[in-house]
Amino acid sequence: MTTTPPDARTDPTPLAPGAPRSGTTFLGLPTAPRGVGHLRGEQPFPDAARTALRDGQLRANLGRATTTIRGKRAAVVSEVPHWEQLRQAGKALKAATMARLDEHLEELERQVTARGGTVHWARDAAEANRIVTELVRASGTDEVVKVKSMATQEIGLNEALERAGISAVETDLAELIVQLGEDAPSHILVPAIHKNRSEIREIFRRTIPGVDPGLTDDPRQLAMAARAHLRERFLRARVAVSGANFAVAETGTLAVVESEGNGRMCLTLPRTLITVMGIEKVVPRWADLGVFLQLLPRSSTGERMNPYTSLWAGLTPGDGPQEFHLVLLDNGRTAVLADEVGREALHCIRCSACLNVCPVYERTGGHAYGSVYPGPIGAVLSPQLTGVEDNASLPYASSLCGACYDVCPVAIDIPSILVHLRAEHVEAQQRPTAEAVAFRGLSRVMSNPRLWRLAQRAAGLGRFLARGRPTLPAALPPPASAWTRTRDLPTPPRKTFVEQWTEEHRS
Amino acid sequence: MSAREEVLGRIRTALGGDRPRVAVPPLPAPRSLGRDELLDLLAERVEDYRATVLRCAPDEIPATVVRGLDSALGTGWDPAGVVVAPGVPAAWRPSGAPEDDGRPAVGLAAFAATLTGVATAIAETGTLVLDGSPLSGRRALSLLPDVLVCVVEAAQVVPDVPDALARLDPLAPLTMVSGPSATSDIELQRVEGVHGPRTLVVVLAG
Ligand code: SF4
Numbered sequence A: 001m002t003t004t005p006p007d008a009r010t011d012p013t014p015l016a017p018g019a020p021r022s023g024t025t026f027l028g029l030p031t032a033p034r035g036v037g038h039l040r041g042e043q044p045f046p047d048a049a050r051t052a053l054r055d056g057q058l059r060a061n062l063g064r065a066t067t068t069i070r071g072k073r074a075a076v077v078s079e080v081p082h083w084e085q086l087r088q089a090g091k092a093l094k095a096a097t098m099a100r101l102d103e104h105l106e107e108l109e110r111q112v113t114a115r116g117g118t119v120h121w122a123r124d125a126a127e128a129n130r131i132v133t134e135l136v137r138a139s140g141t142d143e144v145v146k147v148k149s150m151a152t153q154e155i156g157l158n159e160a161l162e163r164a165g166i167s168a169v170e171t172d173l174a175e176l177i178v179q180l181g182e183d184a185p186s187h188i189l190v191p192a193i194h195k196n197r198s199e200i201r202e203i204f205r206r207t208i209p210g211v212d213p214g215l216t217d218d219p220r221q222l223a224m225a226a227r228a229h230l231r232e233r234f235l236r237a238r239v240a241v242s243g244a245n246f247a248v249a250e251t252g253t254l255a256v257v258e259s260e261g262n263g264r265m266c267l268t269l270p271r272t273l274i275t276v277m278g279i280e281k282v283v284p285r286w287a288d289l290g291v292f293l294q295l296l297p298r299s300s301t302g303e304r305m306n307p308y309t310s311l312w313a314g315l316t317p318g319d320g321p322q323e324f325h326l327v328l329l330d331n332g333r334t335a336v337l338a339d340e341v342g343r344e345a346l347h348c349i350r351c352s353a354c355l356n357v358c359p360v361y362e363r364t365g366g367h368a369y370g371s372v373y374p375g376p377i378g379a380v381l382s383p384q385l386t387g388v389e390d391n392a393s394l395p396y397a398s399s400l401c402g403a404c405y406d407v408c409p410v411a412i413d414i415p416s417i418l419v420h421l422r423a424e425h426v427e428a429q430q431r432p433t434a435e436a437v438a439f440r441g442l443s444r445v446m447s448n449p450r451l452w453r454l455a456q457r458a459a460g461l462g463r464f465l466a467r468g469r470p471t472l473p474a475a476l477p478p479p480a481s482a483w484t485r486t487r488d489l490p491t492p493p494r495k496t497f498v499e500q501w502t503e504e505h506r507s
Numbered sequence B: 001m002s003a004r005e006e007v008l009g010r011i012r013t014a015l016g017g018d019r020p021r022v023a024v025p026p027l028p029a030p031r032s033l034g035r036d037e038l039l040d041l042l043a044e045r046v047e048d049y050r051a052t053v054l055r056c057a058p059d060e061i062p063a064t065v066v067r068g069l070d071s072a073l074g075t076g077w078d079p080a081g082v083v084v085a086p087g088v089p090a091a092w093r094p095s096g097a098p099e100d101d102g103r104p105a106v107g108l109a110a111f112a113a114t115l116t117g118v119a120t121a122i123a124e125t126g127t128l129v130l131d132g133s134p135l136s137g138r139r140a141l142s143l144l145p146d147v148l149v150c151v152v153e154a155a156q157v158v159p160d161v162p163d164a165l166a167r168l169d170p171l172a173p174l175t176m177v178s179g180p181s182a183t184s185d186i187e188l189q190r191v192e193g194v195h196g197p198r199t200l201v202v203v204l205a206g
Helices: A046-054 A057-080 A083-099 A101-116 A127-139 A150-154 A157-163 A173-180 A198-207 A219-234 A261-266 A286-300 A332-337 A342-347 A352-356 A359-364 A374-386 A403-407 A414-428 A434-446 A449-457 A459-466 A480-484 A494-506 B003-014 B035-048 B057-075 B105-110 B163-169
Strands: A118-122 A143-146 A169-171 A241-244 A246-248 A253-258 A272-278 A308-313 A324-329 B052-056 B082-084 B114-116 B119-121 B128-132 B147-153 B174-177 B198-203
Touching: A046 A359, A057 A286, A057 A352, A057 A359, A083 A286, A083 A342, A101 A118, A101 A246, A101 A324, A101 B003, A118 A127, A127 A157, A127 A241, A127 A272, A127 A324, A143 A173, A143 A219, A143 A261, A143 B128, A150 A157, A150 A246, A150 A272, A157 A169, A169 A173, A173 A198, A173 A219, A198 A219, A219 A261, A219 B105, A219 B114, A241 A261, A253 A261, A253 A286, A261 B163, A286 B163, A332 A342, A332 A374, A332 B003, A342 A374, A342 A414, A352 A374, A352 A403, A359 A374, A374 A403, A374 A414, A403 A414, B035 B052, B035 B198, B052 B057, B057 B147, B057 B198, B119 B163, B128 B147, B128 B163
Parallel strands: A118 A324, A143 A169, A143 A241, A241 A272, A272 A324, B052 B198, B082 B114, B114 B147, B147 B198
Antiparallel strands: A246 A253, A253 A308, A308 B174, B119 B128, B128 B174
């Protein structure tokens, strides 16, 4: 494992780079529209986090799960001697792809079309939903099976289909749990990570018709109940909707990485396959998969390789779907691309390693982030996709500890992007708000590692901010203040900190 | 303006005129392993996924396939319930086992087990790759029956993922199989067997 040199994270120019992202555009590029999809929460992060922090069961479930997955990941990463080299290759490949994204997408379109597929372009969530709905309607069915896909969650496809009278059946076990429980996903890889086995058993008992009333909370039994519930649906499905982990421009090959075989069912059995993919998922060459297929499974499930990876290029007569549609989705991605610092968030391969190591995520869970992209990557991606004014508190949802950078398989410098977005948020305020003033002071603290450590140790000060006394040195990022409000901490060392802080800043 | 023109136009605006070539560092070389080490590594890694690995000499493949089916289905299994990929050599097939007749894919769910070969196998990750060829069979064949028996020959084994990709046809429908179907969705505890085959038997010859 590696660490960022401290100066890379705490470079003292948090207000400088990039023009402010004003209103809903940057360089005139539209962000993801409001009113559709799941990129914005109903509450700002600190409020949602406070609610989550009161849920002891949630914290226990999350703590157990993230501890397990961190251990598994560390074990399989440490057995690869050239891991850092692979990681740097992944980072460079993503940067190279973004630098010529238009060319790679045009090539992908040519190759997919040449092999019998149809490529659609969607400016935003609403357009993508419309395209998919029309394709399903044209196939004459009112039920589709779905493979877990972040892109379709982001655009709220299930709700759009439902409004059109089409039911979308989630087939990934965790997604099924979330769907049956009328819940929302809380993790990229394990969307039901916030539920423990007995909560899952209750959901199954309540919602699966004809389920064995004697169902225990043994994970094997629960998995078998899901198998039985879905099997018939797979066999009768005529249309499947998937996402894609990668799409190779030079060959037109799409890749879906999964574990259960529900992905293979969806990609193989129905006559029509519709794949919705963010434009940043393209990779230029076939050989590039050699890097990403090593990085992804070890970082996400902590396995050397996930059970199933499906790769297909257009149509194959006599094997799999006979109609293939690829929907290429923008929905704010080009606005992210326009920001030279923030752009790196598009390199994400959705492994979820950064969630599993994040102290903020571990305590609040995914729902507090209000977006389908939770955790550190969500804190940098969601505000960029929506425009920072719509997710203004997310860039503060981090203690900047740097653990996310250390585990990221494509070495995304999340802490630096967070600092960059905070600056942008402050800059975008018309009148200086209390938060903005506080942040300006804080940015100086953050620019000095020693002061920052001091400030973190004094996190109890956030309490006073919460009580409506926002004196300057108490300006700590909202999550810190949110924790302290619900934790039984000793009296905060207020005076000492203020004294030290003032002293530092006089000299 | 069409959505296509508009999205491509936005990308061009975002990138501006400057299109640097980003240098990609060369990939690390895979560890160099002798043939025996390679096969040992593959066997160890496949077993890690709680699949069964049966090693044999090339001329013992037919008997070992039968042994694998015995362990997965219990002795006394019905050969009519074992479907074979069309390109599997006649010698490997249990007598009486039917070949995939190209019936609608969902009809394959009626079989208890499938026998196929593979396109290549990756030692480092314990992965088999099926490529839709007659030897591997179509994708539904290795998916629907609950037991999958795959024969891997020594010459098909490569060290790591990049070596496998170099051997494979990017236009073929490919399935990489690493152990039986599994989920870790409940408290991150691995459970083998959800929708794909719950039992994977690998006959490793050579
Ligand atoms: S940002 Fe990096 S660590 Fe986090 S999900 Fe994306 S690829 Fe994984």
